[in-house]
Amino acid sequence: MAKLRIGVVSPEREIWSGEADMVIAKTVDGEIGIMPNHAPVLGVLVEGGVLRIKRGDGDDVVAAVHGGFISVANNDVSVLAETAELGSEVDVAAARDALQRALASVGADGDDTDAQIEAKRARARLRAAGEEV
Amino acid sequence: MGAQLRLLRRRIRSVKSTAKITRAQELIASSRIIKAQQRMEAAVPYEREITRAVSAVLSNSADTDHPLTVAKERPTSAGVLIVTSDRGFAGGFNANILREAEALAGHLRGRDIEVKPFVVGRKGIGWHRFRGREMSGEWSGFSDSPTYNHAKEIAEALVGAFVDENGIDEIHVVHTQFVSMLSQEVQVKRILPLEVEETTEEPVDGPLPYYEFEPTAGEVLNQLLPRYIESRIFNALLQSAASEHAARRRAMKSATDNANELIRTFTQKMNQVRQAEITQEISEIVGGANALADASAGKE
Numbered sequence: 045m046a047k048l049r050i051g052v053v054s055p056e057r058e059i060w061s062g063e064a065d066m067v068i069a070k071t072v073d074g075e076i077g078i079m080p081n082h083a084p085v086l087g088v089l090v091e092g093g094v095l096r097i098k099r100g101d102g103d104d105v106v107a108a109v110h111g112g113f114i115s116v117a118n119n120d121v122s123v124l125a126e127t128a129e130l131g132s133e134v135d136v137a138a139a140r141d142a143l144q145r146a147l148a149s150v151g152a153d154g155d156d157t158d159a160q161i162e163a164k165r166a167r168a169r170l171r172a173a174g175e176e177v
Numbered sequence: 178m179g180a181q182l183r184l185l186r187r188r189i190r191s192v193k194s195t196a197k198i199t200r201a202q203e204l205i206a207s208s209r210i211i212k213a214q215q216r217m218e219a220a221v222p223y224e225r226e227i228t229r230a231v232s233a234v235l236s237n238s239a240d241t242d243h244p245l246t247v248a249k250e251r252p253t254s255a256g257v258l259i260v261t262s263d264r265g266f267a268g269g270f271n272a273n274i275l276r277e278a279e280a281l282a283g284h285l286r287g288r289d290i291e292v293k294p295f296v297v298g299r300k301g302i303g304w305h306r307f308r309g310r311e312m313s314g315e316w317s318g319f320s321d322s323p324t325y326n327h328a329k330e331i332a333e334a335l336v337g338a339f340v341d342e343n344g345i346d347e348i349h350v351v352h353t354q355f356v357s358m359l360s361q362e363v364q365v366k367r368i369l370p371l372e373v374e375e376t377t378e379e380p381v382d383g384p385l386p387y388y389e390f391e392p393t394a395g396e397v398l399n400q401l402l403p404r405y406i407e408s409r410i411f412n413a414l415l416q417s418a419a420s421e422h423a424a425r426r427r428a429m430k431s432a433t434d435n436a437n438e439l440i441r442t443f444t445q446k447m448n449q450v451r452q453a454e455i456t457q458e459i460s461e462i463v464g465g466a467n468a469l470a471d472a473s474a475g476k477e
Contacts, residue, residue, distance in 0.1 A: 049227065051222060051226070053222040053226060054223060054325075055220055055223045055325040055328075055407070055408060055411055056216070056219060056220060056324070056325050057220075058217040058219065058222045058223075071390045071391045071392075072391070072396075073392050083389055084386040084387060084389065085388060085389045085390075085391060086230060086233060086234065086387040086388045086389070086390050086391070086397055087390070087391030087392075087397070088391065088392070088396060088397055088400045097403055109226040111395070112404075113227075113230060113401065113404075115226070115229070115230050115233070115388075117233075117386045117388070118386065122226045124223060124230065124404070125225055126325075126404070135239050164249070
């Protein structure tokens with residue numbers, strides 16, 4: 045079966061590239077699963093989403109992706125993220141810390157949208173690292 | 178020791194210490210160019226993908242009347258983003274940019290367009306302040322290693338002013354393009370409104386497929402265009418950073434060469450003076466001894 049060629053890029057560096065069987069991302073419309081020979085799609089990703097790249101051999105790649113786009117054409121998948129982090133690179137303690145702080149600000153001021161986004165991002169990073177949130 | 182000799186020694190010492198500084202600056206700049214080049218290369222995949230995505234949306238959707246792509250029929254004001262460096266010691270780097278920016282401003286004024294400068298880098302800010310010119314935006318402190326967040330901040334200000342009814346109608350960028358280690362060119366580009374080219378030519382890597390959009394083409398475009406502008410500005414900042422280091426390296430190399438040349442001529446001059454002094458002393462001694470000998474010979 046054909047494989048997907050995947051590139052996860054942020055403006056400052058290429059985060060991951062390689063081949064895989066399936067990609068699951070979260071767009072503003074909901075989760076989208078891409079398998080080989082998928083029709084061309086261009087979607088907007090949500091803030092603080094988790095990207096899962098299934099590689100068949102059980103060696104999945106998980107990344108926290110904040111905003112950006114996914115574009116699929118001719119089995120080429122590119123994920124353009126404003127910032128992204130591989131699950132294996134996440135500093136769990138720092139992310140927990142960030143989540144605590146963000147939740148505290150949301151608790152103090154319910155309309156603090158920056159803090160809400162910050163909390164989403166921290167959650168996504170923790171989930172990408174395989175932690176329970 | 179003669180006064181001239183002392184003077185020359187002092188000058189040699191001072192030139193030597195200057196040469197040490199310029200040599201160090203040259204080495205620092207050389208190592209930073211490589212880093213700056215790597216960062217430029219690291220940004221290439223994202224730029225390529227986002228450009229492709231923008232072309233895909235624009236070529237797929239019938240209505241491309243997005244505020245960012247529609248040119249006003251009679252533009253009345255234009256923002257000019259001028260990317261300079263924070264520090265000098267880089268030869269004509271900043272002078273070249275500011276000259277091009279002035280040329281562009283003159284050209285725009287000729288078309289009755291008011292020019293609003295947005296300036297990056299302390300040198301450019303200082304230049305505008307000194308002339309008492311008002312700036313619509315200024316950013317500094319990161320010219321040698323810009324991050325994406327800096328580009329985002331600048332893009333937000335520019336796009337905000339562009340979208341605002343009473344803001345600006347066009348955005349131009351003046352920055353230095355890093356062509357190679359030896360050559361950097363000042364580039365002047367209009368980034369907004371985006372030019373949508375109607376072309377019948379096939380794109381290089383085959384025709385773009387017919388995309389589905391999540392959620393809609395319009396929404397995707399809304400999200401994409403600001404990111405695209407950010408990426409263009411980030412590219413300008415990165416190019417400028419690499420060019421700044423390259424210009425500094427070249428300027429510091431020629432400064433070091435000149436200093437070494439000066440040291441060489443001063444040393445020669447100093448040796449000449451020293452020789453002349455010794456020769457004079459010897460002839461004085463010989464003359465004195467002869468006179469003494471003559472005098473004592475006359476007595477006998």
